[in-house]
Amino acid sequence: MPQVTKVMHIEITPEQFLDNCSDNELKEIDLLIQSQRFQNRINGVKISGFKQAKKEDDKTK
Numbered sequence: 714m715p716q717v718t719k720v721m722h723i724e725i726t727p728e729q730f731l732d733n734c735s736d737n738e739l740k741e742i743d744l745l746i747q748s749q750r751f752q753n754r755i756n757g758v759k760i761s762g763f764k765q766a767k768k769e770d771d772k773t774k
Contacts, residue, residue, distance in 0.1 A: 731739065745751055 731742075734742065746755075
């Protein structure tokens, strides 16, 4: 039996995702974002991004 394979590319923006969430799903997302687990990740990204930018600035001087 022949097989058909399709490759699809679907782009969903964060706004589109949130627009399609129910009220309960939005509350759950908010609880997750406020949890220590994700706050550590969020804060880690900010700090590491700043350090990387600073190192690049030092190289250009």
